[in-house]
Amino acid sequence: MDTSLIDSIDWKNLVHAYGPAIDAPKELANLIGDDEDDRDDAVNGFLYSSAYHQGTVYSCTPSVIRCVIYIIETEDISSLETIGAPLVRELLCFINICARTWRFVPEIGEAAFVGCNLYKDYLDHADSKTSAYAKELTDFCKVYENS
Numbered sequence: 678m679d680t681s682l683i684d685s686i687d688w689k690n691l692v693h694a695y696g697p698a699i700d701a702p703k704e705l706a707n708l709i710g711d712d713e714d715d716r717d718d719a720v721n722g723f724l725y726s727s728a729y730h731q732g733t734v735y736s737c738t739p740s741v742i743r744c745v746i747y748i749i750e751t752e753d754i755s756s757l758e759t760i761g762a763p764l765v766r767e768l769l770c771f772i773n774i775c776a777r778t779w780r781f782v783p784e785i786g787e788a789a790f791v792g793c794n795l796y797k798d799y800l801d802h803a804d805s806k807t808s809a810y811a812k813e814l815t816d817f818c819k820v821y822e823n824s
Contacts, residue, residue: 678709682747691737694730698737701728705744708764709752716759724771734778739788742772746792762804769799769810776817786821793818 683702691698704723707715728734728741745768748754757764772789779786796818799811 678706678748678752680706683744686740686744688737688740691735691740693727693735693737694733695727698727698735698741701737701741701744705741705748708745708748708768709754709757713759716757716764720759720764720767720771724767729771729775734775734782734785738775738782739784742775742785742788743791745772746788746795749792750795763802763807765799765802766804766807766810769796769807769814773810773813773817776814779817779821789814790818790821793822 680702683705686701688698688701691701693701700723704719704727707719707723710716710719724741724745728738749765749768754764754768759767772792775785776789779789792814796811796814800808800815802808802811
């Protein structure tokens with residue numbers, strides 16, 4: 678994995694639900710690692726419990742969204758699963774739930790909007806939930822662009 682984007686972010690000056698986001702590079706790498714338990718922890722413990730926690734986003738969240746988009750764009754994650762679901766489903770779900778906060782946190786909208794062309798690639802995904810998240814994100818991009 679090319680970590681240049683991840684490495685370019687000053688994670689120690691960004692926070693998540695549990696403090697400085699210094700664990701972000703390791704957790705983002707774990708998303709595409711060989712160990713499914715580490716992948717599950719990265720999704721549940723980091724994305725859904727640290728970068729986004731109980732409806733709250735943090736200063737690290739826009740950067741995490743950009744990194745997740747980058748991972749989807751550049752890594753072959755088509756065979757990776759987590760929590761019994763395609764990894765791409767969980768990654769799109771994460772972006773989608775974060776994107777809902779864009780009117781209150783403009784940086785979230787900017788970060789999620791970066792993936793507009795990418796989301797279209799998943800509209801016909803074999804997994805119906807993946808394609809549904811892709812549709813919601815495509816719809817978000819239309820609303821965001823016209824706001």
